[in-house]
Amino acid sequence: MDFLEPDAFFDMASFVHRDVFAGCKYVWDVLGKISGYLEHHIEPNVADLKYFRRPLPKTVVMWRGEILEGGFEIIGGNVTEGKFLVSIGGEETYEAAVLWEGSVLWDEAIFIGPGAVVEPGALVKGPSIIGAHTEVRQGAYVRGQCIVGTGCIVGHTTEMKTSIMLDGAKAGHFAYIGDSLVGREANLGAGTKLANLKIRDQTIRVMAHGTRIVTNLRKFGAVLGDHAEIGCNAVTNPGTILGRGCQVFPLTSVRAGYYEPNSVIRG
Structure with missing residues (x-):
C-alpha cells in the first residue's frame, strides 16, 4: 500500500529529521520511533540555563552556543519568516533564540533552534526538539516526545505530545x-x-480502500499530509489519515479512515 507510506504524505527533502521515518511501512509507524530517535539524535542546548520547572525570572537569548542574560536588545519581527531581529553587542542577527521571561523549560533534554522564540507562559518538556525560527506562543504546552520543524507555530494554549x-x-x-x-x-x-x-480504549484500526488495517497503537491521533487545512473547531477521530491538500470544513467531526489527497470534508 504505497499510498500509506510516509513519502505519499510528506515532501521531506529539506526536513532535518527525515531519518526518523526510515523503514516505516505505514506512515503512522513513526509514532513508535520518536522516542528512540530523540534518544540518539537530540543535542540538548539548554543545560546552562539553570532555571528548570519554574518560570524564567528574566528574558534570555541563546546565541553561538551561549545563554545570554544581558547585553542584547530584542527588536522583534516575524519569527516564522526568519525575521525576528536581536541586537547583541551591537551586532544584529536573526539567528538568536529568545526565551521570554515567564516561559518554562521542564528539564535539560530540550533543543531550541536558532531564531526560535518561546513566549511567556509556554511550557516545554523534554525530550523535545524545537526547530529554527519556530514560535512557541503564550500558554503552549509541549509535553515531550515532540519534534517540531523549522518555521512552525505551536500556538496559544495549544498542547502537543508524541507528535x-x-x-x-x-x-x-x-x-x-x-x-x-x-x-x-x-x-x-x-x-x-x-x-x-478511543472512548472504549481499543487498539486503533484504519480503514483504507476497503481494507481494515490494525495499527497496533492504543493512542493515535491523525496524519495531515502537506498543505492540509482544518477549519476552526473541527475534530478528527482517532486514526484519521488526510492526504496532501485535504480541506476540512469548520465544526466538522471527521470520521476515522483514509482520505485521498485534495479531498474536501464537510460536517
Missing part, C-alpha cells in the same frame, strides 16, 4: 495535537482537536 510537525506547520490557537503527524505547511484552525484515544 511531529514538519517545516512550516501551524497550529496557532487552542489546538490539541496528540500522537499525530502534521505535514509541511499544514494548518490547524483555532480549536482543532486531533483526538488520539
Whole structure:
C-alpha cells in the first residue's frame, strides 16, 4: 500500500529529521520511533540555563552556543519568516533564540533552534526538539516526545505530545495535537482537536480502500499530509489519515479512515 507510506504524505527533502521515518511501512509507524530517535539524535542546548520547572525570572537569548542574560536588545519581527531581529553587542542577527521571561523549560533534554522564540507562559518538556525560527506562543504546552520543524507555530494554549510537525506547520490557537503527524505547511484552525484515544480504549484500526488495517497503537491521533487545512473547531477521530491538500470544513467531526489527497470534508 504505497499510498500509506510516509513519502505519499510528506515532501521531506529539506526536513532535518527525515531519518526518523526510515523503514516505516505505514506512515503512522513513526509514532513508535520518536522516542528512540530523540534518544540518539537530540543535542540538548539548554543545560546552562539553570532555571528548570519554574518560570524564567528574566528574558534570555541563546546565541553561538551561549545563554545570554544581558547585553542584547530584542527588536522583534516575524519569527516564522526568519525575521525576528536581536541586537547583541551591537551586532544584529536573526539567528538568536529568545526565551521570554515567564516561559518554562521542564528539564535539560530540550533543543531550541536558532531564531526560535518561546513566549511567556509556554511550557516545554523534554525530550523535545524545537526547530529554527519556530514560535512557541503564550500558554503552549509541549509535553515531550515532540519534534517540531523549522518555521512552525505551536500556538496559544495549544498542547502537543508524541507528535511531529514538519517545516512550516501551524497550529496557532487552542489546538490539541496528540500522537499525530502534521505535514509541511499544514494548518490547524483555532480549536482543532486531533483526538488520539478511543472512548472504549481499543487498539486503533484504519480503514483504507476497503481494507481494515490494525495499527497496533492504543493512542493515535491523525496524519495531515502537506498543505492540509482544518477549519476552526473541527475534530478528527482517532486514526484519521488526510492526504496532501485535504480541506476540512469548520465544526466538522471527521470520521476515522483514509482520505485521498485534495479531498474536501464537510460536517
